[in-house]
Structures are given as C-alpha cells and as structure tokens.
Amino acid sequence: MVTATMHSREKRLERALVGGAITAAASGVAAVILSILGLVHIGPLLMTPIAAIVIGAGLLSESGTLAAEYSEILSKTRRNRWRKVEFGSGASAEMLAGIAVITLGILSLLNLQPLVLLPVSVITLGACLLLSTGAKALLNSMRLEIPENHRRAEMVAHTTLRGAIWVQVIVGLAAIVLGILALAGWVPLILTLVAMLAIGASILLTGAAVSARMLSAYTAHTPPKGISHRSSI
Incomplete structure (x- = not known):
C-alpha cells in the first residue's frame, strides 16, 4: 500500500514537471518564431514585445509548477540547505522575471519607450536564466526510481539536461550583454531581437531536456496497456 502511494506521488510529480516544462518549451518555440519574423522586418516593434510576453507567461507557468511541487522535489534530492536556497531563488526569479517581462512587454505594446523597455526585459530574462540554473540543476539531481532496463535512457536525459543548463548560462550572459x-x-531593436531569439531557443532546449528527464522515469513506471498492478493481500 505504501509502495503504491509512493509510486502514485512520484508519477503525479513527474506529470506536473513535464507539463510545466512543455509549457515553457512551447513559449520558447513561439519566441523563436516571433523573433525571426521581427528580424526579417515583419513588424519588429510588434513581434518583440509579444515574444517577451510569451516568454514571461512560460516562466510564470514553470515557476508555478516548481512552487507547487517544492516539498516533493526536495524530498527526492540530497538534504542540503544551499540546494534549497538555490531552488527557491531560481523559482522565485522565474516568477518575478515573468511578471516583470509581461509588464514591460505590455507597456512596449502601448508604445511607451519600447526601445528602452525591451532591452530592459532582455536583461531581466538574462538574469533570470542565470539565477534559475540552480533550480534546473536540482531537478537534474532528483533521485528517480528507474528500472535497470531504462537506465540508459535516463542517463542520456540526465546528460542532455546538464548540457542544456550550461547553454542556459551562456545565453543568460549573452542576453545581459x-x-x-x-x-x-x-x-x-536588432540586438533585442537576437537576444530574444537566443533566450527562446535556450528555454526550448531546457524545457525539452527537463521533459525528457521526467518522461524517462514516467514511462518506466507506467505499465503496458492491459497490465494492471495487483496489490498483495
């Protein structure tokens, strides 16, 4: 009974994290498309703030998931006070950056100094990418119960997410510059669009990597159709 409950909680956690990561990745895809459209001179002053708003919404969604599953995530990592601080600051940074960037994007759409507010939103997002790496690293260090025949896929997903985190650091620094x-x-305007493009690509990569990491565990815990777990009496 206890084992079944633990498996249920773990599957719920994995589903929640996958959902948040996919939402963030989708916002990254949208930001990349909007940035490319802006760079080819299709309404750049319209595409850039919309891209910022989309990214901000994705960050808010992801930070909400991390906050909701805070205790469950920490229960699957090493008991380390600094890890808790890193995770909390990363989730908070995503939430605050999301709110700030959405606000700046809306103000830019209203034509209130867009050439000032949009670069500020890029700097904000760059700082957010740097600060949120701790949360992503914590997700990558989660102890997941993986059967032996799924270990290889889990190791690949783990390595991919680690690489995505380093890419996020580089993109964050580049965005600030x-x-x-x-x-x-x-x-x-061009530099802002380039930064938005890079940020969107980084969020897409990280979101996909987090999804793959969690799905590697979720699929391992999900029995094939037609097979049900029988509880022992």
Whole structure:
C-alpha cells in the first residue's frame, strides 16, 4: 500500500514537471518564431514585445509548477540547505522575471519607450536564466526510481539536461550583454531581437531536456496497456 502511494506521488510529480516544462518549451518555440519574423522586418516593434510576453507567461507557468511541487522535489534530492536556497531563488526569479517581462512587454505594446523597455526585459530574462540554473540543476539531481532496463535512457536525459543548463548560462550572459548594448543605443531593436531569439531557443532546449528527464522515469513506471498492478493481500 505504501509502495503504491509512493509510486502514485512520484508519477503525479513527474506529470506536473513535464507539463510545466512543455509549457515553457512551447513559449520558447513561439519566441523563436516571433523573433525571426521581427528580424526579417515583419513588424519588429510588434513581434518583440509579444515574444517577451510569451516568454514571461512560460516562466510564470514553470515557476508555478516548481512552487507547487517544492516539498516533493526536495524530498527526492540530497538534504542540503544551499540546494534549497538555490531552488527557491531560481523559482522565485522565474516568477518575478515573468511578471516583470509581461509588464514591460505590455507597456512596449502601448508604445511607451519600447526601445528602452525591451532591452530592459532582455536583461531581466538574462538574469533570470542565470539565477534559475540552480533550480534546473536540482531537478537534474532528483533521485528517480528507474528500472535497470531504462537506465540508459535516463542517463542520456540526465546528460542532455546538464548540457542544456550550461547553454542556459551562456545565453543568460549573452542576453545581459546584448541588452546593455541595446540600451546604449547600438542598433537596439536588432540586438533585442537576437537576444530574444537566443533566450527562446535556450528555454526550448531546457524545457525539452527537463521533459525528457521526467518522461524517462514516467514511462518506466507506467505499465503496458492491459497490465494492471495487483496489490498483495
């Protein structure tokens, strides 16, 4: 009975994390498309703030999932006070950045100094990517019960997510630099669009990697159709 309950909780956690990661990845896809459209001169002053709003919404969704599953995630990681701080700060950074970027995007759509607000949103997102790496690293360090025949897939997913985290760090730093240059007046709209494109691609990559990491465990715990677990009496 206890084992069945634990499996149920773990599957619920995995489903929640996959859902949040897929939502974030979808926002990354949308941001990439919008940024490309802006770079080819299709309404750049419209596409850029919309991309910012979409990314902000994705971050809010993901941070909400992390906050809701906070205790369950920590229960599957090593008891480390600094890990808790990293995870909490990462989830909080995503939530605050999401709110800030959505606000800046809406103000930019209203034509209130968009060439200032949009670079600021890029800098905000870059800082968010850097701060949220701790939360992603914690997800990657979760102890998941994986059967032996699924170990290889889980190891591949683990390595992929670790690589995605490093990409996120690089993109975060690049976004901050591009945002500062845009604020300084160096072709601000183009640099902002390039930064949005990179941020969207990074969020897509990380979201896909988190989904793969969780799905590797979820599929291992899901029995084939027609087979049901019988509880022992």
